[in-house]
Amino acid sequence: MPPAVAKSLSRLSRQKLVDICEAWSKSSKCDTYLSSNRNRFDLEEEDYLHEPAQSRQELKAVYGGLREDNPNVAHLSKRDIIDRILDGDWRRGLSYDQLASIDFAHLEENDAALRWTALKLVPMSSDSEEHAQRPSKRRKFEHTASADVVPRYPETTAAIFVQNLKQHISPLVKAHYHVHRIAALRLSVVRLYITPNAPFAPLSTNVPRQGKAGTDSARTMFIALPDSCPYVYVSVSGSTSPKASTKVDVAATKRVVLEAIPKALSRPQQRWSLETTRLIAKSLQAMTLLRGNGKVGSTGGTVSQLSQPKPKADEESDTAGLNSHLSVQHQNLVEQRFGTMEGPSHAKLDRVQVRIENLLLASNHKSMKRKQVESNTTEHDSTPLTITLSGSDVFAGLKQFSLLHPDYVDVKRLPVLFTGEQSTTTLAL
Numbered sequence: 001m002p003p004a005v006a007k008s009l010s011r012l013s014r015q016k017l018v019d020i021c022e023a024w025s026k027s028s029k030c031d032t033y034l035s036s037n038r039n040r041f042d043l044e045e046e047d048y049l050h051e052p053a054q055s056r057q058e059l060k061a062v063y064g065g066l067r068e069d070n071p072n073v074a075h076l077s078k079r080d081i082i083d084r085i086l087d088g089d090w091r092r093g094l095s096y097d098q099l100a101s102i103d104f105a106h107l108e109e110n111d112a113a114l115r116w117t118a119l120k121l122v123p124m125s126s127d128s129e130e131h132a133q134r135p136s137k138r139r140k141f142e143h144t145a146s147a148d149v150v151p152r153y154p155e156t157t158a159a160i161f162v163q164n165l166k167q168h169i170s171p172l173v174k175a176h177y178h179v180h181r182i183a184a185l186r187l188s189v190v191r192l193y194i195t196p197n198a199p200f201a202p203l204s205t206n207v208p209r210q211g212k213a214g215t216d217s218a219r220t221m222f223i224a225l226p227d228s229c230p231y232v233y234v235s236v237s238g239s240t241s242p243k244a245s246t247k248v249d250v251a252a253t254k255r256v257v258l259e260a261i262p263k264a265l266s267r268p269q270q271r272w273s274l275e276t277t278r279l280i281a282k283s284l285q286a287m288t289l290l291r292g293n294g295k296v297g298s299t300g301g302t303v304s305q306l307s308q309p310k311p312k313a314d315e316e317s318d319t320a321g322l323n324s325h326l327s328v329q330h331q332n333l334v335e336q337r338f339g340t341m342e343g344p345s346h347a348k349l350d351r352v353q354v355r356i357e358n359l360l361l362a363s364n365h366k367s368m369k370r371k372q373v374e375s376n377t378t379e380h381d382s383t384p385l386t387i388t389l390s391g392s393d394v395f396a397g398l399k400q401f402s403l404l405h406p407d408y409v410d411v412k413r414l415p416v417l418f419t420g421e422q423s424t425t426t427l428a429l
Contacts, residue, residue, distance in 0.1 A: 004215045005094060006082055011106045014078040018066050020105050021085065025060040029097045032059060033089055050088025059089060099215060100178035100191050107189075108182070112282040112350070114222060114235040118291040121153065121230045121262065124271040153230050154265045154272065158188035161225060164264035165190075165257075173253050185288050187226040187233075194219040194253050218250055221257060224284070229293040232261060232274065233284070278424035286347035290423045330406045337411045338399040338419050347423070348393040354417060355428045356385045395420040 009017065024030040035052045053059040066073050066081060090098075107113045156164075158179045166177070176193040217237060224233035236254055262272045281287055340346070391397050398418055402409040417427055 005086060005099075008099070008102050008215045009082045009085065010078070011110075012078075012102065013109060014081065015068055016105050016109055017078060017081050017085075018063050020101055021063040021081075021089075022060055023101070024090070024098060025056050025063065027097075029095060030090070031092050031095065032056060033091050034059070050084050052089070096176040096193060097178060100176070100180075100193070103191060103220070104178075104180040104189070107284070111285050114284070115237060115280065115282050116222075116224065116233045116235050116284060116287050118277045118279040118287055119232045119234060119261075120275040120277055120291075121232060121265065121272045122275045124273050153228065154267060154270065155228070156225075156265060158190060158225060161264055162190060165260055168260035168263045169256055172256055175257075182284075185226075185285065186293060187224050187288065190223045190225070192221040192223070192257060194221075194250060221254055223261065224287075226288060226293050229291075231277075231291040232265075233287050233291075234258065234261075278426050280351075280425045281347075282350050283348050286349060289345065289347040327406070330411075331403065333411050334399060334402045337414060338395065338402070341393075341396045341399060341420075346396075347420075349395065349420070349425055350392060351388070351390045351425055352394045353389075353426045354387045355426075356387070357428060 012020070025032060033052055034056070035054055038052070053062060066076065068074075158181075162177050162179060169175075174195045176195060178191040178193075180189045180191065182189060220237075222233075222235035224235075226233070236258075258274070262274050266272045277291065279287070279291055281290075389398070395418075398409070402411055402414075416422060417424070
């Protein structure tokens with residue numbers, strides 16, 4: 001059993017394993033081991049542990065009977081199903097499409113499986129476009145619209161985006177592409193696996209010879225394309241080992257792909273470029289709420305209370321559950337300052353970093369005023385201060401910390417960046 005593939009399958013739940021096996025049994029891209037397609041070498045192998053099925057329909061029925069609601073197979077664990085997958089029905093190996101489906105099944109079960117970076121699509125100016133490409137023959141174009149009109153966001157599908165991306169990165173990058181649709185978030189995710197083969201080297205087969213060849217996270221990229229949204233989410237993770245980068249420089253290859261993303265979305269006379277944002281989050285749902293195509297989520301403060309109706313409750317029931325050290329006025333002040341942080345419209349951020357620059361080192365208010373006056377002639381001492389907050393939900397944690405005692409957090413003087421109103425993870429002041 002390849003340990004890398006077994007580890008990748010072990011991330012899924014038992015029910016999710018059964019679901020993807022049923023999908024594999026119906027797909028013609030999956031090389032299923034059946035009794036009807038065995039060769040003479042396979043006939044010599046012993047099948048007393050996992051007897052092969054006669055057809056794909058029979059294999060689908062076998063995994064359909066392995067569901068958790070079946071009391072006859074309650075004794076089977078997730079490890080037993082993984083053994084049947086790797087040592088039985090797919091003993092010849094898993095294709096790149098199967099390995100990609102495992103990653104997307106894990107992403108659907110665990111929203112924080114990857115770390116995403118939001119990139120904004122902005123139209124390129126005429127000066128930057130002339131430097132980007134200089135045609136051999138200059139032609140005059142007549143523009144009926146005004147030059148100040150911002151071009152409409154490029155509407156495209158994931159399949160067309162993949163075709164355009166291949167044209168811009170081929171033959172520099174040899175990769176396997178897999179497109180997955182997440183209907184709940186209204187976006188399509190493109191998975192790029194940079195193959196271990198060197199550029200210009202033909203692929204011998206779709207099935208990797210080693211399990212680690214298709215599960216190396218250092219060679220995998222994810223590009224999320226939300227519907228009707230000027231943002232693109234990119235997930236570039238994994239460290240490259242020296243042995244893995246002997247044939248292909250993975251870091252340089254990923255840089256080529258990132259530079260080709262706006263080119264694949266551009267059209268003639270409508271060129272786009274990517275602009276970095278200050279939003280990096282592990283939750284894909286948080287990305288769609290903060291930089292997505294729906295309503296603005298987790299605006300923070302009193303504004304967030306307008307996103308969903310406040311439930312009606314009696315004043316007596318509210319005061320009955322209060323802590324003895326907490327007043328009703330302070331609780332209402334915290335609720336007004338942080339707003340509503342419950343429900344599907346709340347975006348969870350796991351890490352927030354604030355860097356405060358030009359911080360005056362003064363012992364009292366008088367010395368601070370004196371340094372402000374002398375700042376025009378002499379340079380004052382300043383030391384940047386970096387504040388990093390991490391957790392499953394940073395702003396909800398700050399709200400709970402503020403509710404513990406009125407002296408812990410001065411809610412009236414709390415900046416908006418600590419209540420989620422900025423919708424950023426890194427900020428410099």
